[in-house]
Amino acid sequence: MTATIWPALAALLVSAAGVLGLLLAEKQWAVIAIVIAAGVAMLVATRLGWDDRIRRSGGAHACTVSGVALALVVATAFVLREHNFALLMLCTVLLTIVAGLGLTIQFGHAGVVNFAGAAFFGIGAYAAAVLATKTALPHPLVILAGGVCAALIGSVLVLPLLRTRGHYAALITIAFGILFKTFLEVNDTLGGPQGLKVPGFALLGHAFNDPIAIDDETEWSFYLAYAGLSLVIAAAAYVLVRRLERSWIGLAFDAVRLDETAAAAFGVNVAAWKIAAFSIGNFLIGLAGAAYAMMTGFVAPTSFTFGDSLILVSIVILGGLGNALGLVPAALIVVLLPEKLQAIQEYRFLLFALLVIVILLVRPGGLLPRPMRDYSAGEIR
Amino acid sequence: MDPGLLAQHAFNGLMLGVIYALVAVGFTLFFGVLDVIKFSHGDVVMLGAFTALAVSAGLTGAGVMSHPLVLLAMLVIAITLMAVVGALLARLLVLPLRGAPAINVLLITLMAGTVIREGVRLFYPQGSNPKPFPRLLPGGTIEIGSFTLRHDSAILFVIGVAAIVGVYLTLARTRLGLAIRAVAQDPETAAAMGIPLTATVLATFAIGSALAALAGVVNGLYYSEISFNLGLLLGAIGFSAAVVGGLGNVYGAILGGFLFAALQTIGAVALPFASAYKDVFAFAAVIVLMALRPAGLLAERSAERI
Numbered sequence: 001m002t003a004t005i006w007p008a009l010a011a012l013l014v015s016a017a018g019v020l021g022l023l024l025a026e027k028q029w030a031v032i033a034i035v036i037a038a039g040v041a042m043l044v045a046t047r048l049g050w051d052d053r054i055r056r057s058g059g060a061h062a063c064t065v066s067g068v069a070l071a072l073v074v075a076t077a078f079v080l081r082e083h084n085f086a087l088l089m090l091c092t093v094l095l096t097i098v099a100g101l102g103l104t105i106q107f108g109h110a111g112v113v114n115f116a117g118a119a120f121f122g123i124g125a126y127a128a129a130v131l132a133t134k135t136a137l138p139h140p141l142v143i144l145a146g147g148v149c150a151a152l153i154g155s156v157l158v159l160p161l162l163r164t165r166g167h168y169a170a171l172i173t174i175a176f177g178i179l180f181k182t183f184l185e186v187n188d189t190l191g192g193p194q195g196l197k198v199p200g201f202a203l204l205g206h207a208f209n210d211p212i213a214i215d216d217e218t219e220w221s222f223y224l225a226y227a228g229l230s231l232v233i234a235a236a237a238y239v240l241v242r243r244l245e246r247s248w249i250g251l252a253f254d255a256v257r258l259d260e261t262a263a264a265a266f267g268v269n270v271a272a273w274k275i276a277a278f279s280i281g282n283f284l285i286g287l288a289g290a291a292y293a294m295m296t297g298f299v300a301p302t303s304f305t306f307g308d309s310l311i312l313v314s315i316v317i318l319g320g321l322g323n324a325l326g327l328v329p330a331a332l333i334v335v336l337l338p339e340k341l342q343a344i345q346e347y348r349f350l351l352f353a354l355l356v357i358v359i360l361l362v363r364p365g366g367l368l369p370r371p372m373r374d375y376s377a378g379e380i381r
Numbered sequence: 382m383d384p385g386l387l388a389q390h391a392f393n394g395l396m397l398g399v400i401y402a403l404v405a406v407g408f409t410l411f412f413g414v415l416d417v418i419k420f421s422h423g424d425v426v427m428l429g430a431f432t433a434l435a436v437s438a439g440l441t442g443a444g445v446m447s448h449p450l451v452l453l454a455m456l457v458i459a460i461t462l463m464a465v466v467g468a469l470l471a472r473l474l475v476l477p478l479r480g481a482p483a484i485n486v487l488l489i490t491l492m493a494g495t496v497i498r499e500g501v502r503l504f505y506p507q508g509s510n511p512k513p514f515p516r517l518l519p520g521g522t523i524e525i526g527s528f529t530l531r532h533d534s535a536i537l538f539v540i541g542v543a544a545i546v547g548v549y550l551t552l553a554r555t556r557l558g559l560a561i562r563a564v565a566q567d568p569e570t571a572a573a574m575g576i577p578l579t580a581t582v583l584a585t586f587a588i589g590s591a592l593a594a595l596a597g598v599v600n601g602l603y604y605s606e607i608s609f610n611l612g613l614l615l616g617a618i619g620f621s622a623a624v625v626g627g628l629g630n631v632y633g634a635i636l637g638g639f640l641f642a643a644l645q646t647i648g649a650v651a652l653p654f655a656s657a658y659k660d661v662f663a664f665a666a667v668i669v670l671m672a673l674r675p676a677g678l679l680a681e682r683s684a685e686r687i
Contacts, residue, residue, distance in 0.1 A: 107484075113484075157668070159672055160668055160669075160671050160672035160675075163671075163672055163675040164671055164672075164675040164676075165675075166483070167412070167418055167483070167624060167628060168624055168628070168671060168675060168676065168677070170418075170487075171620065171621055171624040171625075171667070171671060172667075172668050172671050172672075174617060174620070174621070175621060175664040175665075175667045175668050175671075176664070176668060178614075178617055178660065178664050179660070179661050179664035179665055179668075182658075182660045182661050182664075183658075183661045185657075186657035186658055186661070306613065306617060307613065310488075310491055313484075313488065314488055314491075314492070317484060317485065317488050321482070321484070346503055347499075347503065349495060349499045350495075350496060350499040350500065350503065352495075353492040353493075353495035353496045353499065354492075354496060356488070356489075356492045357474065357489055357492045357493065357496070360478070360485055360488060360489045360492075361474075361477060361478075361489070364478065364481045364485055
């Protein structure tokens with residue numbers, strides 16, 4: 001029996017309504033109510049087996065469902081067209097998802113650890129700052145260059161990473177993350193602790209930092225343009241990661257993660273695939289960093305600490321290691337919730353940390369654990 | 382360079398090394414018994430220092446002026462409390478996740494660290510500001526040429542070394558140490574020989590966290606200042622030291638601690654660039670060392686397998 005499309009569509013609509021409500025909610029009780037409702041909905045869906053039906057129907061109609069999801073994000077951005085802060089949050093969530101996709105390839109697919117996510121994000125951001133200020137490179141290329149720089153600088157770590165594994169490999173990236181942040185702080189040419197200004201994104205003569213004037217009275221937030229940019233990057237990155245995962249490359253990544261010796265015995269070039277996963281991942285993280293820097297107009301070392309790297313890692317694990325889709329709820333929890341809980345502002349990191357502990361104890365596989373590979377063509381048994 | 386100045390830098394480096402080694406031994410003990418990294422360790426160091434500060438404030442408020450008495454009280458209370466905290470963290474967060482991927486343990490202890498850090502920041506009076514730590518040790522100095530040795534530093538150094546030796550003797554000579562080593566080598570066989578697994582694990586976490594408390598107090602007395610976020614860097618350094626030395630090996634952790642301090646001192650003193658780059662240099666050296674010796678300097682015989 002072919003699964004119908006309705007469960008997936010219903011799930012999408014409910015989630016979109018929830019996200020929109022969360023972005024617009026101004027009263028604390030409303031935020032808390034939405035969070036509790038989402039938690040209850042998740043538990044109920046799991047209990048009744050709806051999550052399985054939603055996953056099957058989504059898998060059977062992947063193209064349509066993705067299109068609807070894209071349209072829903074556009075619609076959300078459009079509804080928020082006059083809310084600067086809500087749009088900024090939306091863009092931040094989208095770009096965080098891009099960085100999370102990078103870590104998903106590294107951690108989730110190929111099993112290459114990276115505890116320096118914020119450092120590679122920072123490399124992209126600083127590359128964008130320098131290139132957009134000092135050169136006349138078109139801005140889309142500046143953002144691409146941010147990703148390339150992150151991948152290139154990351155290749156310095158390739159040799160030590162290939163020789164070590166487990167906690168030893170983790171240490172190498174941790175050391176690199178701390179080294180990078182300290183270097184930025186003491187280095188004068190890159191602005192030291194004060195950081196650098198970054199010019200806003202411009203495409204075909206349109207400066208994204210100008211508000212969008214519709215007529216004499218209505219003006220749309222300039223973040224709407226950035227939301228478009230972030231969505232394009234996020235959608236492209238998502239498609240890339242999903243295609244890679246389904247392809248023979250993703251199969252090679254999985255083999256490397258699950259058993260290096262067995263993979264090598266079957267002729268999989270372990271070192272090459274680890275390098276590929278690490279570089280593609282860093283490219284995506286750097287891309288997100290460059291776009292984020294051009295959106296916020298400012299980069300400083302304090303945004304790229306070890307703590308920020310850990311936040312990125314917690315997004316990937318919370319969502320369900322290796323599942324690209326899980327990044328969406330995880331990024332919403334990690335990015336949006338602390339910002340929305342301003343009234344209990346002082347306690348928000350405390351509550352956030354407690355929430356993650358509870359989720360890890362109750363759902364060790366993350367919010368949406370990665371499903372098994374499914375080779376049945378369309379038909380679900 | 383002037384020999385007196387050289388000796389000065391060498392002693393400062395050794396002092397740092399003692400603090401790092403105290404933290405690193407904890408990491409290596411935890412890894413030994415459970416093969417996990419407990420990332421809240423740095424924040425336990427910080428909590429130990431703040432507990433000691435609270436004890437000293439309380440006693441001074443109650444009119445106890447004798448410095449040795451205050452010092453003794455804060456050491457005893459901070460060490461006992463942190464031992465309990467360490468065992469609780471192990472019981473509530475680490476042991477329930479035994480079957481889960483190592484990365485989950487790392488994340489959950491990290492979040493526990495955040496809870497501790499934020500808890501101190503929010504609930505300790507003016508916890509978000511750096512706090513002056515009382516100078517409870519005699520303040521005189523011994524001068525040999527241009528080498529100045531502060532009495533308090535010398536005492537701290539002796540305390541730190543004594544603690545490390547104490548832990549070593551506990552591991553090598555006592556029944557508890559034998560149990561810990563047995564569990565580290567093979568938990569199933571150890572359990573089959575009648576060694577209570579949970580109790581041994583909890584004792585190990587208590588010992589490691591007690592060392593962390595001592596490291597926090599020594600750190601506070603040495604710098605005369607503590608802040609709620611000192612655990613993050615100290616934890617990362619302690620972890621680096623334990624890994625560079627070879628996880629699971631107590632000698633390795635001690636060696637790693639002193640090595641990291643030496644790297645920082647060399648980076649600050651002997652290299653041509655500004656001393657602000659000392660951490661950049663030390664962590665870069667760690668990366669290079671790991672590339673050369675992937676399982677640490679003194680690798681555990683059955684190093685982490687594939």
